[in-house]
């Protein structure tokens with residue numbers, strides 16, 4: 001899958017969704033009010049890289065997350081999928097024959113993992129494999145994050161649907177069956193069917209502040225879902241790997257863990273998102289976080305769990 005083509009669609013989708021959300025939030029606000037909201041959200045999001053979770057319930061935070069972190073998160077989630085596949089030689093990345101994939105994405109945010117799985121499915125289709133249904137059960141405690149992610153997914157679908165150049169991507173999108181999940185109202189997961197593989201992801205979701213809650217909910221979901229593969233990651237806050245390991249539900253003898261990362265850089269550029277942020281900078285008292293090109297270089301740490309033997 002041509003990365004530039006994919007990120008062109010993501011660039012356009014993020015920009016369109018961000019602009020609509022900005023108009024909704026900014027309606028009737030003075031320049032000072034706008035400045036306060038944007039500066040507060042940017043400062044709060046900066047804390048993420050030091051392991052301090054921002055207040056995602058404040059709708060300005062998901063908006064700035066979408067136009068700052070989201071493209072890099074899609075790239076990193078895709079990197080994790082490929083890195084995971086290196087642990088199991090000979091198994092196709094995402095699909096073959098009767099194989100079905102079922103993913104539970106915990107702390108899904110704005111659906112970065114759903115986009116990454118779709119990207120990997122498009123790659124599989126392009127290499128001649130068939131992709132069956134891919135179920136994705138997403139859960140996040142912050143509804144504004146999911147709401148924006150769903151708007152992004154709908155806009156992305158709209159953009160690629162009529163574009164013959166991205167037919168594999170459109171086919172991949174049509175194989176995705178997304179649902180909203182919750183640890184308190186789990187779907188009744190039956191025993192795995194032959195040819196089914198189950199993944200559980202929790203990307204950049206664990207912090208010191210929420211460690212206990214996440215550990216309990218991940219254990220609950222793992223007991224019910226019984227995943228074959230685990231993907232967990234975080235920013236390089238003070239004790240990244242230790243924190244992930246404490247939250248991890250993949251502690252049995254049957255799992256082999258491997259580290260991914262620690263750093264990544266997407267080759268893609270997002271000129272529309274970059275321009276949107278610079279335009280926003282002109283509407284408020286300026287903030288230097290809005291000046292750079294999106295996305296940019298990041299460090300991250302990941303843990304990947306695959307079955308032993």
Ligand SMILES: C[S@@+](CC[C@H](N)C(=O)[O-])C[C@H]1O[C@@H](n2cnc3c(N)ncnc32)[C@H](O)[C@@H]1O
Nearest residue numbers: 073107108109112140141142145203204205210
């Ligand atoms: C940095 S974002 C990452 C989102 C997404 N996984 C990604 O990679 O883009 C962290 C997400 O974890 C979610 N989160 C934090 N604590 C949580 C909890 N206890 N249960 C579920 N989600 C949680 C937040 O609401 C936020 O959307």
